[in-house]
Amino acid sequence: MKVNLKMLSESLGLSQTTVSRALNGYSDVSEATRQRVSEAAKKLGYQPNPQARQLATGRADAIGIVYPFGASDIGDIRFGEVVSGLTERLAEHNIDLLIHSSRPDVELDTYRRLIDGRRVDALIVARTRVDDPRIRFLQERNFPFVAYGRTNSRLPYAWFDFDNEGGGRMAVERLLALGHRRIALIHAPLELNFAMQRHRGFVAALRDAGIEPDPELILEAPLNRIGGYEAVGKLLAMKKPPTALLVDNNVAGVGALRALGDNGWKSGSGLSLIVYDGIPTEIPLTYRVTGVVQPTGEQSGRTMADLVLGVLAGKPVADLHMLGQPHIGEGDTDGPPPAAARRPRAKAIG
Amino acid sequence: MKVNLKMLSESLGLSQTTVSRALNGYSDVSEATRQRVSEAAKKLGYQPNPQARQLATGRADAIGIVYPFGASDIGDIRFGEVVSGLTERLAEHNIDLLIHSSRPDVELDTYRRLIDGRRVDALIVARTRVDDPRIRFLQERNFPFVAYGRTNSRLPYAWFDFDNEGGGRMAVERLLALGHRRIALIHAPLELNFAMQRHRGFVAALRDAGIEPDPELILEAPLNRIGGYEAVGKLLAMKKPPTALLVDNNVAGVGALRALGDNGWKSGSGLSLIVYDGIPTEIPLTYRVTGVVQPTGEQSGRTMADLVLGVLAGKPVADLHMLGQPHIGEGDTDGPPPAAARRPRAKAIG
DNA sequence: ATCGTAATCCGAAGCGCTTTGGATGTAAAC
DNA sequence: GTTTACATCCAAAGCGCTTCGGATTACGAT
Structure with a gap:
């Protein structure tokens, strides 16, 4: 039998209010009570019902990412990594990651559904284009988001990009x-x-x-x-x-x-x-x-998660930017031009 | 201003009950009313609040997939495709896909959190092992799931696998x-x-x-x-x-x-x-x-989504199996053994 | 007329949490 | 002794939806 706030508070002889506030770290509950409450919560295995909490707070405790449908090119190799980094960091804040995929022609509908349906508190826009209608759409609606890649929008917004x-x-x-x-x-x-x-x-x-x-x-x-x-x-x-x-x-x-x-x-x-x-x-x-x-994708994912958290915390988006620095990965396929002396190269292994 | 059930029903002069039932396809509302209701809903841009609905119904309208953390081998190439197929099919049923990643050593904790936290209605277990503790865990808890790959469990469960x-x-x-x-x-x-x-x-x-x-x-x-x-x-x-x-x-x-x-x-x-x-x-x-x-991953994703829907619909899991058939993909790297006549092979392009 | 039935509709009670606006008690301040 | 100021705690009102258990009406059957 699932234990809820009411049961927990009754077992403690406290009000729901106090138990709730104790659990959520409010200052108007004594340290002693807080101790008792959290011990009892642990003992009874109390887990707050997220839907109820979300209904009461108006948050969704989730962010969304809409992935271009059927994109099967090699860029996707990184997708799993990015997701790993994202969820890892978001989980620390008890935020879920919702994934949707969508064909480009109905992309905005998918965004609309997610936003109007209050299923997410913020969105990550992947694969930005130079002139990206999704960015405009979200800006118009004033909906929190982080862009994975910059666009030509002059309005400020949070982004993560590589140099x-x-x-x-x-x-x-x-x-x-x-x-x-x-x-x-x-x-x-x-x-x-x-x-x-x-x-x-x-x-x-x-x-x-x-x-x-x-x-x-x-x-x-x-x-x-x-x-x-x-x-x-x-x-x-x-x-x-x-x-x-x-x-x-x-x-x-x-x-x-x-x-x-x-x-x-x-x-x-x-x-x-x-x-x-x-x-x-x-x-x-x-x-x-x-x-x-x-x-790596994981690093990028973690960074993006931080940006999202910043947006949700209400930080000014104009400050929420992150630029990843690339570097040359040594290989065997470049050398002096044919006319010049040929530089000898070792064969690669592994 | 977000329009809710109450506003919608008042604008129609109907009760919330009726409007709700009209929208959800119950039979005890006349066709005429249903029409009026859905038109008004569209006109006012009514979108039910998922959290409220979920609280009332006890569902989460979401399923989860826990992905092994930091798995960066080539198998991941398919991950994006599977997700595409999954979300595409699930979206038709208004079900979200929640992704979590987790290091193997805390994997079960992640499962526990998702289940006890009622964040998902069912789970997909990816990358099964022959003897998989996650499967046992879910079976013990009697929590709905679909395994992506069979295991040695003798208890029945839904799975998708390749032959x-x-x-x-x-x-x-x-x-x-x-x-x-x-x-x-x-x-x-x-x-x-x-x-x-x-x-x-x-x-x-x-x-x-x-x-x-x-x-x-x-x-x-x-x-x-x-x-x-x-x-x-x-x-x-x-x-x-x-x-x-x-x-x-x-x-x-x-x-x-x-x-x-x-x-x-x-x-x-x-x-x-x-x-x-x-x-x-x-x-x-x-x-x-x-x-x-x-x-392809997309086909697999869609198939898995169907299995999940079956599980959620309460179909007996013993019947929910799907076996993907592989076939030989012609290439240039096989031929008769060296002793025998060598079969000539064309060079591949593209 | 009266009854039974089917077709529609609705009031009100939750779902489990957060939060507002006090209530209560206690100790320091006057 | 009366205020003031804290420190703690709580009752009750939502959040927006679903659903149980009727109520109402219309109508052919009796």
Whole structure:
């Protein structure tokens, strides 16, 4: 038989009010009583009924995340990790994580249902776009949220993002230092937040080095393997192909790798390759792909949880920002351009 | 201003009772009234307060899934897909999905909290083990759940699983048909449900063909890349190595692939390789690995949702079983043994 | 007319918690 | 001795919904 507040308070000879306040740490209950109460609660195995509490307080003690439906590209590998980090931190505050998935065309309906249905106290917006209707929607409704990735909104909001521009720069600077001058970029559609930023970093780094980016070497490719595969085909077919290539995401990166392989490319020779986000270490290659790597999903999840808690605590969203710093993940696929001396590279294991 | 039942009913000149019953499809309200009510509800944007409803009904309208904390192996790739399928189907029934992650050592505490806290109506137990304390725990408490993978429990319970034994057989039978006789198996620890079953299928298929399995060719390897890598090392070091190899999971499979590569192995020559679950197509190889493939995560998710709904509807759990059938995913890494004629194979693209 | 039945509708009592607005007692302050 | 100020505690009113147990009406059956 489930024990409730009433039973607990009767067994103690106290009022529900006092027991409730004792359990919730109010100051108008004596230390002695508090002790008695919490001992009795533990002994009887009292667990407050969350629905009742939520009804009374108006909170949901849950936050939601709507995940793009059927997104099955490689980015999802991180999803489980992010969820781990999120729930771990949120659980400490007794907050649940509700997951919904939704096809993009009914996404806003899903948001509406969650908000109007008061099922969650806040939302996490994943996979933001440069101009994101979800952000606008939530801002209009004045509903608390944290964006996983920035957008072009000028209104303040809480976000977690990676320094994509810095990452783009970083990759280019490394290639420049190796002696490359003809560096190509394969990027996802620029309406995607990360693609835009990485593109910006790429261009800026070149300009800073006094090199005007060659439009021919900057190719947009759909965010899938085929995209990367075909873009590499175009690059290799050029009269004067690039000596280095940055692919701005690992989905297209995988396709790019395959295209390179099909064209007899070997790691450490010819074209240098850097793939943003790297190719997951789970992938079996006898070499490692040089990449721009970011904090793990779990770290990101925990950070996002902190941001959400901040939003719920009513902190000004303009202050709730977090920027993850990427760094270069050493690999075997970059080196000096073919003309220059070839730097010997060890074969990777594991 | 949020509109509630009271406001809605007053605006209609009806009682809350009637409005509530109209909205919930009871038969003791006339069709005409039902119409009026639902129109008014839509017009006023009425959304029932889930917490209040849950308090009144005693349901939580949510099911939970506890995910092993920090599990970052390749199996997670499917996690997002399963969640997609689950939430899609559950949303049709207005049921939320709560996700928690938990370290294995406090796993049962997490379960306890979810159950005692009445936060969920049912649970999904992921990654079952052959002897799974979570299953026992839930059975003792008589709490509704669906297991994702069978265990050795003799009490009835609802489960979703793949025909791992059949899959194991399938792989072996294919290799036998190609002419192999010395077939090796690298398997995960047998306390894991799937490993046990696949192992059983492997052995059975050999015996059915009149071949007594050679214990030397059956290696247990930890469920990680290193495990696969090292196991292959052992096999190749044998005086008389096998001509074919089945790896029972793609995590070790990835390590195995790398070990083979490091030893100068090429797809389509020498040792034949089949990896259970296949190597994800995202992985960039210029060949495809032959695999035993299973239904997608989304399909699995939807199926599990149906099982959960069945459990919640009170159907006898002994009838709530679903067995997903695997099949061979054609690839380039298997062929006749070296002694026999080598079958030519096309190079894979994309 | 009276009764039985079916079709509709509703009052009121919860569900288990939080919180407002005191009540009570006690000790320090005047 | 009377105030004042705390420190503790509590009764009761919700929070917004569901549902039990009738009430009411209409109508063909008796």
